[in-house]
Amino acid sequence: MERLVAAVLAAGVLQVLLATTDDHYLLSRIAFGSCANQSAPQPIWDAINKFDPQVFIWLGDNIYGDIRRPFNFLGKERTIGPWKNAPRFIPSSSSEMLSRYNSAKNVPGYLRLRAKAKVVGTWDDHDYGLNDAGKELSAKTTNQRLLLDFLDEPQDSPRRKQAGVYTSYTFGPPGKQVKIILLDTRYHRDPLSSDGSVLGDSQWSWLGKELRGPPSAITIIGSSIQVISNLSGTTGPLFYMESWGHFPKERDRLFKLINDSKKRDGVFFISGDVHFGEITRYDCAAGYPLYDITSSGLTQAVEKVLPSPLRFIVRFLAWFTPSTMRVKNQNCRYRSCTYGEPNFGAIQIDWDASPVNLKIQVRDINGLPVTGVDISLSELQAWNRTIKAGQDQRHCTLEVELPWIVRYRLAILVYSVLACKQFLMLLDNRTGEYVLVASCFGRTNLCSDISLPGVPQKMQD
């Protein structure tokens, strides 16, 4: 009996230790990912396991919990178009959510990862319960429990009692600590077009304390939605993507908080959500470049919207859409430096290098890098900033500050193609002569440009 009590006590002490003090091993390999369909094959775990991370971070859409209804243009229930009368997504029951989490938790490759790495995470919209949802979602408290169960959060964790799933971890011995802050961009988020709050008051004051707290060599902030890239600025009015860019005041508040926490250099973001991978940076928010490494998704990928022979079109459009924040270099697989097939994020920290070096990559299903950056930790330090105009401040122009002809060139292209096609059909119907087709392309510059420049680098692959 006494031995049993001692064992129970020891287990209790151990659990408290595990829950309150953080892990002291040197952290040098971190993987992260987002957007995993629990019903689809997930072969990417093999590549993640081969990378052998000590920590894996879920950045949301860890399952697809809501119900997606068919794309209906016509009919009684229309889910798309200006005459849409029914929602495209609806929440599912909590038992259905649970069963989807169970599928996700038992994917063989993920089981192997869980056995050897520490798994942490936050959520995005589809695992929160509904596409693009914010604070209004009534199932949020139940779904919070389901996510925390999925992540094996201890029963007595404070994270089970707070409103929202935000949290932080610190790994490593003093001087070589890595702090991982995971934000909740759902639980308190105001409606999308409100320019209201993303994090809500309680999370903001928590985040302030986290950033002003004891320094760490490296601080990784995980946000389900992109922080730096504001894709909507260049894809609107065709389509809009959720991001911090939708909430300019909140985004500035986040940057100001980082710029003001002087003791804490070495901050960068990781994000998911968009179904492609890319690396972006913003050079004019803090005293040093703020990077955002986006990996999305583990199964969901933008190129899958088209059959394989047509996927070069997606790559072309990715290249054609202007981006002021994207980091472009020779190491990218495609000329656009985006990657629209399944991918994960891989962070390697070389603590022995002087100064400490970070190798951050987005990797494909075979574990090969598709875009990446090598950053010396000294580059991420405000006190060492030597402002070299034109070099250190390449990424300072906001997407919305681009000249309109550049900013809207995707929309102009798409509308021109549509218009040109109609013109083409009209002429074709009138005369039946294909000569007129050529004349259409000849006359409309935007159309004739399409086939000339920028054929994606590896379109033949």
Ligand SMILES: *[C@@H]1O[C@H](CO)[C@@H](O)[C@H](O)[C@H]1NC(C)=O
């Ligand atoms: C998930 O995968 C299943 C099986 O392939 C498919 O039927 C379903 O539509 C997918 N869901 C999403 C959100 O992609």
Ligand SMILES: *[C@@H]1O[C@H](CO)[C@@H](O)[C@H](O)[C@H]1NC(C)=O
């Ligand atoms: C992002 O783009 C949207 C849509 O164009 C715009 O309303 C918003 O102000 C932009 N945000 C930033 C930070 O530039």
Ligand SMILES: *[C@@H]1O[C@H](CO)[C@@H](O)[C@H](O)[C@H]1NC(C)=O
């Ligand atoms: C960052 O803080 C410094 C003061 O420490 C200030 O001079 C600078 O303007 C701030 N940068 C931004 C972008 O707010």
Ligand SMILES: *[C@@H]1O[C@H](CO)[C@@H](O)[C@H](O)[C@H]1NC(C)=O
């Ligand atoms: C400042 O950063 C540069 C790299 O951007 C590095 O070469 C240099 O050694 C750093 N200076 C100090 C004092 O760490």
Ligand SMILES: *[C@@H]1O[C@H](CO)[C@@H](O)[C@H](O)[C@H]1NC(C)=O
């Ligand atoms: C051209 O003719 C086809 C079939 O003959 C018809 O379906 C189409 O609507 C016509 N296009 C225009 C623009 O009139």
